[in-house]
Amino acid sequence: MSTGEPTVSIIMNCFNGSRYLRQALDSVVAQTYRNWELIFWDNQSTDDSLLIVQSYKDPRVKIFINDHHTTLYAARNLAVGQVTGSLVAFLDTDDFWEVDKLSQQVPVFIDPEVGLVYGKYWFRDESGDSVYVGPAGDLPTGRILPTLLRSNYVGILTMIVRRSVLQKLDGPFKERYEVIGDTDLVLRVAKGWEIRAIERPVATYRWHDSNDTKIKAVRHAEEWVDWLTDTGRLRAFIDSPGFESRRTMIYKEVARCIVRKKNWEPLKKLYSESQNWSEKVFRVLNVSIYVSIYLVGRGQPKTC
Template sequence: MHGVAMDSQPLVSVVIATYNMGQYLPEAVNSVLGQNWDNLEVIVIDDGSKDDTQSRMAVFNRDNRVRYFQTENQGQPRAKNRGLKEARGDFIAFCDADDIWHPNKLTIQLPHFTDSTVGVVYSEVSYIDEHGETVDKPQPYDRHSGKVTNHLIIKNFIPFGTAVIRRACLEKNGYFDENLPMGIDWDLWLRYSVDWKFQYAPEKTYIYRIWSGQMSKNYRGRYDNAFLILNKFIDCYPEVLPKRMVARAWADMYVSRGMAIASAERTFKEPLRDVLNGLKADSLYWPAWRSLAKLMLGRV
């Protein structure tokens, strides 16, 4: 396995899976085509859109860097996997159809792959609203580089659209899990983290759009999936994590779900049960004690 000589500009395949995002999709595609990195292709997988996506994509018909595929509606994991299977590049990146890349994204991130043990390079994000106006949003997570499994098992700190991956990650550790409706990126990163280093580039290379038409704010569904993903990873890779990290991961999962429910639904009993389960998993996990105090004092 060799590092990458960046003066040669290896091909980067950019996968955009889209569903009814005609109003934003051309801007996403143009932001990728506007890179100061010439050797790239854009693979748009239209997952059964019912809007004007097809007619809006017509402007790219003569650009041989853009490949547009229409499929039946099969859901996000299958659409993304179709894009990955069409990709020809040694490196693969992602852009959500309602988001935008900075023009220097690839020139910032690709040089980090000169280390042949790095499988994923990700970066920082900025935010806009549905009208393209800047939104100030605090960054809730610490970012990590190197062997990140111990950090990743607690929080998915990688903004999905910022990630660029080595093709070898797909070949060695697989594609998105099509049985998961949500959380597919966390599942993928956990698997990749077993064999690859991750590298964080602190520059903001990706603009994330916050707007009303995004995937549902279904926090209960999100946590149901997160429990599944955590279980699956621990079952498949029992030797990777020290026991204390497994305990901490379960503690954080219960506490996070409990506090999300308490905050959204203003209930007490179910969140209390979750927080106590968290403390049962790891009695030394101080955020669980802090959450318990907040619950008891009614300060959620």
């Protein structure tokens, strides 16, 4: 399509996603912004996912079938390698967009300093009810790395990122991750570029028992420990004003795994990958403090 408007390449990774797939696809086809392509990357599905997507005869829907099953972030990277647009968006098969999502966000990229645009989103439960809108309050915008280190604001289903930005990073997604790769990507983008926000819901996140964030809670904590003990990450972020807040969040998450899951693996990883004895003691002491707080009921662990 030659309209003079930037092409948005939409990445949809699929593995046995037939349950909600049609609603996700319909929300793409219905976009009021018309200059898009859908990179549908099937990761060896065994359900009806391929039959469903093949029923869409729109030439903008481009179907790729992986020759072997990979992790999610490996599949995301492979799909990114197929894009032709200057802007890249992501939509999972169980989520869906508002019809004007792209129309609202694409014009923001007229500012060359902007690397990523995101927005609010609805949370919908399995009954189909849209429960609430998040994140709460005004969304941060600008050079916001310290803010994003303190709290996770950017949902991947709402964001669009410049393809040129992804090309300048050390790989879009770190394939060793299974859960935190989205947040890790956003933090790396925020280090070098401005981020802008749309102050209203542009998508709906479906909350159900198969969400990775629900079934991989311990893995989530282990990956944040990996992030914290990665020397490259430390060099990149340790001087940011928000780094200490992120480190505290990680200690709390490790403590929650101990209290809620009776799982000590994240703490063992945190201990074993410390550089010296003083660091080992410091980290274990901090986690122990939060374990004590949770056990005496001063704070109730909500995740993990």
